[in-house]
Amino acid sequence: xxxSLHNRLIYHIMDKAIDSAAREHFSGRMVDIGCGVKPYEGMxxxxxxxxxxxxxxxxxxxxxxxxxxxxxxxxxxxxxxFDCALSTAALEHLAEPELALRECFRVLGPGGKAxxxxxxxxxxxxxxxxxxxxxxxxxxxxxxKVGFKVLKIEALSGFWVTIGQLSVYYVYRFQRxxxxxxxxxxxxxxxxxxxxxxxxxxxxxxxxxxxYLVVAEKPVNAPAPE
Numbered sequence: 001x002x003x004s005l006h007n008r009l010i011y012h013i014m015d016k017a018i019d020s021a022a023r024e025h026f027s028g029r030m031v032d033i034g035c036g037v038k039p040y041e042g043m044x045x046x047x048x049x050x051x052x053x054x055x056x057x058x059x060x061x062x063x064x065x066x067x068x069x070x071x072x073x074x075x076x077x078x079x080x081x082f083d084c085a086l087s088t089a090a091l092e093h094l095a096e097p098e099l100a101l102r103e104c105f106r107v108l109g110p111g112g113k114a115x116x117x118x119x120x121x122x123x124x125x126x127x128x129x130x131x132x133x134x135x136x137x138x139x140x141x142x143x144x145k146v147g148f149k150v151l152k153i154e155a156l157s158g159f160w161v162t163i164g165q166l167s168v169y170y171v172y173r174f175q176r177x178x179x180x181x182x183x184x185x186x187x188x189x190x191x192x193x194x195x196x197x198x199x200x201x202x203x204x205x206x207x208x209x210x211x212y213l214v215v216a217e218k219p220v221n222a223p224a225p226e
Contacts, residue, residue, distance in 0.1 A: 028083025034090035072100035080109035148216035158204035163195025
């Protein structure tokens with residue numbers, strides 16, 4: 001999901017939430033799981049001492065900036081080598097999300113923090129590698145099952161931002177042929193996003209969020225992996 005005019009609103013919300021959480025919880029050496037183009041490198045530079053981007057040998061994005069070839073299931077480092085971990089909008093693309101969380105837990109040191117963004121209501125994307133959507137209860141269950149202590153699960157929007165942004169993606173389907181040269185659809189997309197932003201402030205129904213932000217901690221006294 002690349003940042004552009006048609007999805008400026010959700011990126012503004014998500015970037016702000018990640019920055020706030022990282023400012024509070026991140027320090028030391030960080031692993032970025034499914035890093036892609038490492039879009040948060042500049043934002044996180046002041047919070048971490050090293051930003052290690054991990055992604056597949058053949059990532060979704062051909063422009064990916066990979067520091068370490070690996071997968072969410074197998075990061076080629078020893079136990080406890082990172083102080084914090086970031087994974088943005090990647091868990092839904094993993095056929096075995098529990099195994100991925102176990103690997104994140106393994107590579108974090110005691111007291112290490114992880115920040116994930118995970119969708120609840122969103123259209124199919126990056127098909128056919130789009131497997132799951134998660135409720136806050138499912139996320140809490142998965143993170144705690146692998147040993148994490150969940151510090152926060154935050155809904156990043158209410159109904160209006162979710163339905164507004166999905167509507168923008170839908171109308172952009174018609175930006176083809178003669179309409180491609182006209183500013184009608186981009187202008188409509190901006191107007192919908194602005195209205196959605198205002199309405200979400202008035203009535204924030206978080207059960208309809210498009211995305212959750214999860215902050216989790218590996219307990220200091222966590223048992224060593226078997």
